Amino acid sequence: xxxxxxxxxxxxxxxxxxxxxxxxxxxxxxxxxxxxxxxxxxxxxxxxxxxxxxxxxxxxxxxxxxxxxxxxxxxxxxxxxxxxxxxxxxxxxxxxxxxxxxxxxxxxxxxxxxxxxxxxxxxxxxxxxxxxxxxxxxxxxxxxxxxxxxxxxxxxxxxxxxxxxxxxxxxxxxxxxxxxxxxxxxxxxxxxxxxxxxxxxxxxxxxxxxxxxxxxxxxxxxxxxxxxxxxxxxxxxxxxxxxxxxxxxxxxxxxxxxxxxxxxxxxxxxxxxxx
Numbered sequence: 001x002x003x004x005x006x007x008x009x010x011x012x013x014x015x016x017x018x019x020x021x022x023x024x025x026x027x028x029x030x031x032x033x034x035x036x037x038x039x040x041x042x043x044x045x046x047x048x049x050x051x052x053x054x055x056x057x058x059x060x061x062x063x064x065x066x067x068x069x070x071x072x073x074x075x076x077x078x079x080x081x082x083x084x085x086x087x088x089x090x091x092x093x094x095x096x097x098x099x100x101x102x103x104x105x106x107x108x109x110x111x112x113x114x115x116x117x118x119x120x121x122x123x124x125x126x127x128x129x130x131x132x133x134x135x136x137x138x139x140x141x142x143x144x145x146x147x148x149x150x151x152x153x154x155x156x157x158x159x160x161x162x163x164x165x166x167x168x169x170x171x172x173x174x175x176x177x178x179x180x181x182x183x184x185x186x187x188x189x190x191x192x193x194x195x196x197x198x199x200x201x202x203x204x205x206x207x208x209x210x211x212x213x214x215x216x217x218x219x220x221x222x223x224x225x226x227x228x229x230x231x232x233x234x235x236x237x238x239x240x241x242x243x244x245x246x247x248x249x250x251x252x253x254x255x256x257x258x259x260x261x262x263x264x265x266x267x268x269x270x271x272x273x274x275x
Contacts (some may be wrong), residue, residue, distance in 0.1 A: 047143075056237075129238065194248075
């Protein structure tokens with residue numbers, strides 16, 4: 001059901017901390033410019049958008065991603081695949097080798113690729129196979145709301161502070177510490193958002209170890225407060241799009257015996273995050 005314009009397009013906010021469902025479009029077909037503009041605006045407004053019942057191909061997913069920037073091959077290598085911009089998130093194996101990344105364990109809050117000097121901006125994730133148990137749900141934190149809720153004293157304390165982000169797999173890291181502001185200004189909205197998460201954020205530059213740990217633990221607890229978090233319970237053929245510059249996300253674990261396969265595309269930043 002392709003839209004001829006924006007008449008059939010509906011934006012349905014989740015009513016939670018962030019997110020909106022987009023209805024009335026067929027992502028297997030080219031979208032008109034007015035529909036694309038409205039979808040992009042919905043992403044800016046809601047930080048995350050999702051589409052249900054979209055039986056799309058890998059090429060469809062890459063083409064749709066182009067509306068938000070240039071999709072590129074992920075920095076982590078995977079088995080050879082026909083469309084390089086597709087990155088597999090899966091616990092499945094082929095000939096004893098993992099076909100994708102992240103297996104089945106719980107993954108704490110993070111922003112995609114924040115361990116790089118120019119981190120990810122927009123990510124898309126498409127559900128192909130899901131655990132029968134319903135595990136593997138993904139939670140997103142609204143970084144704008146989390147920052148806005150800080151008291152003025154803590155906001156002043158964060159001013160000028162940067163934190164080092166580092167991947168647990170050393171080969172993924174740059175040979176030098178990569179740091180970003182604890183509170184970043186979104187280049188399109190001009191709003192400040194907290195930019196940190198326990199999965200990749202290691203320490204605050206310039207603080208003693210104990211003070212750094214105390215501050216980070218305080219902020220980690222803060223971003224996980226229910227009023228800042230919304231959970232997506234996946235269904236087959238869901239496509240979720242989110243802005244890494246104003247959100248953090250985490251994945252719940254699921255039994256290793258169950259199958260989970262999602263396909264991701266990634267748009268990278270062309271500049272470093274700024275305070």
